Amino acid sequence: DAGVIQSPRHEVTEMGQEVTLRCKPISGHDYLFWYRQTMMRGLELLIYFNNNVPIDDSGMPEDRFSAKMPNASFSTLKIQPSEPRDSAVYFCASSSFWTGTTIDEQYFGPGTRLTVT
Amino acid sequence: EDQVTQSPEALRLQEGESSSLNCSYTVSGLRGLFWYRQDPGKGPEFLFTLYSAGEEKEKERLKATLTKKESFLHITAPKPEDSATYLCAVQAAIKAAGNKLTFGGGTRVLVKP
Numbered sequence: 001d002a003g004v005i006q007s008p009r010h011e012v013t014e015m016g017q018e019v020t021l022r023c024k025p026i027s028g029h030d031y032l033f034w035y036r037q038t039m040m041r042g043l044e045l046l047i048y049f050n051n052n053v054p055i056d057d058s059g060m061p062e063d064r065f066s067a068k069m070p071n072a073s074f075s076t077l078k079i080q081p082s083e084p085r086d087s088a089v090y091f092c093a094s095s096s097f098w099t100g101t102t103i104d105e106q107y108f109g110p111g112t113r114l115t116v117t
Numbered sequence: 118e119d120q121v122t123q124s125p126e127a128l129r130l131q132e133g134e135s136s137s138l139n140c141s142y143t144v145s146g147l148r149g150l151f152w153y154r155q156d157p158g159k160g161p162e163f164l165f166t167l168y169s170a171g172e173e174k175e176k177e178r179l180k181a182t183l184t185k186k187e188s189f190l191h192i193t194a195p196k197p198e199d200s201a202t203y204l205c206a207v208q209a210a211i212k213a214a215g216n217k218l219t220f221g222g223g224t225r226v227l228v229k230p
Contacts, residue, residue, distance in 0.1 A: 106218065108160030
């Protein structure tokens with residue numbers, strides 16, 4: 001398996017522009033997670049999906065952020081309008097179903113480095 | 118609120134100099150504690166899951182242990198390729214927590230030859 005795929009790997013945009021980050025999870029995984037990583041705040045969970053349904057979006061910082069998962073093999077994280085403080089590395093991760101006895105680990109993608117000027 | 122604190126923030130080791138990283142946690146019932154390794158410019162890579170106090174897991178030069186309040190990642194006779202940031206995360210056992218992970222700030226390890 002190619003692992004979790006994210007695109008683009010790098011994005012530079014101007015304040016006020018719309019940014020869309022994309023993620024393809026590992027085939028067969030039921031859970032998809034979006035994280036943001038900064039030096040100041042570390043790795044923070046933004047939102048996660050189970051079977052394409054958003055389960056917890058309490059980490060989404062503002063209404064400017066939205067995420068969708070139209071099918072099991074694709075998800076987007078959109079920022080509109082973008083601001084300089086959104087500059088960070090955004091990671092997508094996926095995992096399979098928790099069996100009740102062991103937890104399946106999350107597999108992370110390579111990340112998208114976003115710079116908003 | 119679940120909290121994870123890792124120490125030290127950074128660690129410089131000579132090759133072969135063993136050491137330990139600490140992960141202290143506060144969680145509403147622990148379902149699992151995870152250790153990840155992150156190399157520069159890459160996503161975190163899974164190392165271990167620990168479920169209950171007293172549990173230990175090993176992988177090459179790494180050994181993770183767990184108590185009711187903290188976890189340690191022991192690096193024995195490290196090599197330069199062990200240089201990375203090591204992240205600790207917890208998952209709470211309460212239903213509301215779902216499959217969420219709460220991460221610590223990480224420990225940056227540099228092993229010099």
